[in-house]
Amino acid sequence: MIETDNLSREYGTRIALHPLTLRVEPGEILGFLGPNGAGKSTTVKLLTGMIKPTSGRARVAGFDVATDPLEVKRRIGYVPESAALYESLTAREFLEVIASLYHEPSASARHRINELLDRFDLSAAKDQRLSEFSKGMKQKVVIASALMHRPEVLFLDEPLTGLDANAALVVKELIRSLAAQGRTIFFCSHVLEVVERVCSRIVIINNGRAIADGAPAEIAAQGHAASLEEAFVALTGARDTSQVTQELLDALEQ
C-alpha cells in the first residue's frame, strides 16, 4: 500500500509537488500521468526515499518513508526512468550483486536469477557483458533486478522504454499478474494507450498538482472528452497540436 498525506517538495522557490494526498491499495495498478516536468519523477523519488519531502508524510508498505527508509527499501522494487547499470558485468553477475544487496541466500538467488533471465528471454545472453546488450535487453535486466526480492510495492517509471513489442507485452502481462498477487503498482508513463490498457486507476498531475483521479473512463468524463488522450490534453492545458505542428513546420521553412 502507498499512502501520502499532504506530501510536498520544493526546490528553492520552485514548487515541484504541491501537497499531495493519495492512497493506493494492494492489488491496484495506479497510472501516474503528466506532461514533462509535471512532478511525476519527483513524486516517485519522494515515495522511494531518494529525496526528502519539504512537508507532509508518506507511508509505503506500512512504513514511514522518512523514519523507516530502510524498511521501505526492503519492500519496494524500483525501475527508474534512466537506470545506470554496471556495464562491465554480465547480466548474471549484475543480478547476483542485486541479490546480495537484498541479502538473498546464494542458493535461492541462483534459482531466482535463472527464473528471471528465463522469463525475460535472456538466458542465452546471461554471460555476456551488459555493455554488449541492446537498450531493450538492458531494460529487461533493470526490470528483473527490481523483481529480484519479490517486492510488495513496485514503482515503474517508463518501464517499457526500449522494449520490443513482444517484451512489452510480457511486461504488461507481468504487471497485471503482480497486481493480481496483491502487490501495489505505481506506474508512471507518458504513453497514454499503455496506461489506459494496464491501469485500473489514473492520477493526472500537472505543474506539481494532482488534477484528476479515477478510472480511465471517469477521467475522460472529467475532461469532457471522448478518450483519455483528449481528456489529458484538455486537463493539462496543452496547446492545439495541429497549431504547434504548423508553427514548427513554419520555423523549419524560414
Place this chain on the structure above:
Amino acid sequence: MVDRLLAALGVDGVQWRALVRVYLRMDFRARGGAARPGQDARGRSPLFAMTLGTVFVSTISR
C-alpha cells in the same frame, strides 16, 4: 572485526562486501579492455596475468 567496525559505522556488512567485490571486478575488467562476445572475462583479468607473469619471471630468473 571488520563486521564489528562496519556495524559500528552503520554499514551493512553483506552489502559492503558485495559492493567491494563488484567494484574490484569492474576495476580489473576496465583495465583489461573491452570484452568480445563469447570471450571468457575471467581469463583476461590483469591480476591473473600479473600473477602468472610474476611466477614465470621468478622461475626463469633462478
